[in-house]
Amino acid sequence: MEMKRFQKINHFPGMIEICRKDLLARNLNRMLKLFPKEYKIFPRTWCLPADYGDFRAYGGTRRKRAFICKPDSGCQGKGIFVTHNPEDIQHGEHMICQQYISKPFLIDGFKFDMRLYVLVTSCDPLRVFVYKEGLVRFATVKYIDPSSGKPVKKGGFQGTHTASDDICMHLTNYAINKRNENFVQHDTMGSKRKLSTLKAWMTENSYNTTKLWEDVEDIIIKTLISAHPVLKHNYQSCFPKHTSGSACFEILGFDILLDRKLKPWLLEVNHSPSFSTDSRLDREVKDALLCDTINLINVNACNKRKVLEEDKQRVKERLLQSHQTSRASRYWLPSGRRCSRGPGPAGSECPGGAVSLGRREELQSSQEAWLCQAQLYEDAHLGGYRRIYPAHGTERYERFFKHSGSLFRETAASKAREECARQQLEEIRLKKEKFEAAIMKKKAERKEELHGESGGDKPRTSTTSTAPSARLTSRSSRIWDRKAQHTQVDSTQPQDIVANEEKKRINALLQRENLIRSLGIIDQLSRLQPAPQPPADMQRSLPADCKSQVTEEHPDPSCVASAGDSHSQEDGEDGSQALSIPGSVR
Ligand code: ADP
Numbered sequence: 001m002e003m004k005r006f007q008k009i010n011h012f013p014g015m016i017e018i019c020r021k022d023l024l025a026r027n028l029n030r031m032l033k034l035f036p037k038e039y040k041i042f043p044r045t046w047c048l049p050a051d052y053g054d055f056r057a058y059g060g061t062r063r064k065r066a067f068i069c070k071p072d073s074g075c076q077g078k079g080i081f082v083t084h085n086p087e088d089i090q091h092g093e094h095m096i097c098q099q100y101i102s103k104p105f106l107i108d109g110f111k112f113d114m115r116l117y118v119l120v121t122s123c124d125p126l127r128v129f130v131y132k133e134g135l136v137r138f139a140t141v142k143y144i145d146p147s148s149g150k151p152v153k154k155g156g157f158q159g160t161h162t163a164s165d166d167i168c169m170h171l172t173n174y175a176i177n178k179r180n181e182n183f184v185q186h187d188t189m190g191s192k193r194k195l196s197t198l199k200a201w202m203t204e205n206s207y208n209t210t211k212l213w214e215d216v217e218d219i220i221i222k223t224l225i226s227a228h229p230v231l232k233h234n235y236q237s238c239f240p241k242h243t244s245g246s247a248c249f250e251i252l253g254f255d256i257l258l259d260r261k262l263k264p265w266l267l268e269v270n271h272s273p274s275f276s277t278d279s280r281l282d283r284e285v286k287d288a289l290l291c292d293t294i295n296l297i298n299v300n301a302c303n304k305r306k307v308l309e310e311d312k313q314r315v316k317e318r319l320l321q322s323h324q325t326s327r328a329s330r331y332w333l334p335s336g337r338r339c340s341r342g343p344g345p346a347g348s349e350c351p352g353g354a355v356s357l358g359r360r361e362e363l364q365s366s367q368e369a370w371l372c373q374a375q376l377y378e379d380a381h382l383g384g385y386r387r388i389y390p391a392h393g394t395e396r397y398e399r400f401f402k403h404s405g406s407l408f409r410e411t412a413a414s415k416a417r418e419e420c421a422r423q424q425l426e427e428i429r430l431k432k433e434k435f436e437a438a439i440m441k442k443k444a445e446r447k448e449e450l451h452g453e454s455g456g457d458k459p460r461t462s463t464t465s466t467a468p469s470a471r472l473t474s475r476s477s478r479i480w481d482r483k484a485q486h487t488q489v490d491s492t493q494p495q496d497i498v499a500n501e502e503k504k505r506i507n508a509l510l511q512r513e514n515l516i517r518s519l520g521i522i523d524q525l526s527r528l529q530p531a532p533q534p535p536a537d538m539q540r541s542l543p544a545d546c547k548s549q550v551t552e553e554h555p556d557p558s559c560v561a562s563a564g565d566s567h568s569q570e571d572g573e574d575g576s577q578a579l580s581i582p583g584s585v586r
Helices: 021-034 052-061 163-170 195-204 209-238 280-297 304-324 357-380 394-401 412-454 474-484 499-519 521-528 536-541 544-549 557-564
Strands: 045-048 067-070 081-083 095-099 110-123 126-131 135-138 192-194 250-258 264-270 354-356 385-389
Touching: 021 045, 021 095, 021 209, 021 264, 045 052, 110 195, 110 209, 110 280, 110 357, 126 209, 126 280, 126 357, 135 195, 192 195, 192 280, 195 209, 209 250, 209 264, 209 385, 209 394, 280 385, 385 394, 499 521
Parallel strands: none
Antiparallel strands: 045 095, 067 081, 067 095, 110 126, 110 135, 110 250, 126 385, 135 192, 250 264
């Protein structure tokens, strides 16, 4: 089903590239490789099993480090465990393994993370807003650095704490901590606070929040840029007709953890952040967020009736213009890519959403006009949002967009995948070779058997050949049989004559001729067919006693055939040719 131009959807196709833990890790690892200084925004992460070797090598040399292991696409802290021991993880397990930030920023001894709400209103060009209000989720058990304590076991930390204590100390998920008896409902001292409360607390305690919020915004922009090639490609493929305005918008939940130096680290991105409101604090944050989002995306910008009218008009134009179209008209996709799908009416869309050259300029100017209008509208309807991209100074991100190479080539995981694919291909190739060798062997054996059974009859087996190929002698045909597996012989081309074999052939034909003559077959046939008289020389050569050897009840089939061809004796240049029997080996 196709989306209408007046419709908007609350997701971008391809946003999964940053919303699934393994894909996020893969994309950010790729960017980290390209921009090692700039992309240190995510704890070092390995996608298992592909990065297993790398992970074990890293873990082996850093015994004190703790790792947090998460299911590829889990949520709400499900299936997460922390370990000091890389050997806890078996080869072949599917998960992501991440360096554990063991020295987080603590408030009153508790670990916390921040949920930031980010609105993307367009992906081509990228337009990003961050909401001023968010949530701060606290752990409900006071934090103890695992690297200072006893080594940890898979499934939880050892020590005085129970597994539940451990979880509520290291994981800050609301879904986990709300069940803990220590959970406190309080605006400024509680286990769930507003982002503005945290900001106020930091200012009060003389922390440099300007730098912190700049870094947070930097993380958001860089993360979105890492998915940009896929977002842009998918958008253009899915919404070729949405040439002015954006068909999609999305509210993303960015989870960010601060380390003790107040450096923010991205933990994950949620494509469907919870909008459930089970407390006043939630309601205040989320209701305002949704209201401001609806205002900002300007759902009323598109007039449904107008769009339907325009579509009708376009169909009419297309029908009218279809006859005037030059067959050679070129097509362009809205992105500027050329479409070779074939000609169509000028000013119309070709199948798949490409547009003709004439309409391209029209689309570009309408896109520019829309962007201008959108910017004006957004600036006037920001509500609690702040535009972070594009914004003053964001030109510095331009270079990160220019990483249009393969998305899957750069990471260790992709290398492992490539290696795996290469090995599989090699295995297939070897299997194929073995199979072919077995078939060849069987064929050769079968041929040997056939040669053994009917070696002497071989010349007769190819009696159905037409003139040029009929020249193949028994030896040459055997050679040909052997070669045929490698080379295709063109049967319409004359084959080389081997002198020796040609001699043998002529001898055989002479023998046959003598036999026929000695049997008096020709004589008998000429008597049956009175009209054409056999040539004098032929009659001369037939011995009289032959007549008695062939009776009418038992005619020699070869002789019947020769009778039918009797007229050819007249055209023959020599005796052997004149007596040749159609269908016999010459
Ligand atoms: P989920 O989607 O299941 O909630 P997260 O990646 O958000 O998974 O992790 C859950 C919690 O675990 C986070 O809220 C945070 O408190 C903690 N956590 C996750 N990754 C790290 C890390 N690398 N270092 C320290 N704590 C982490």
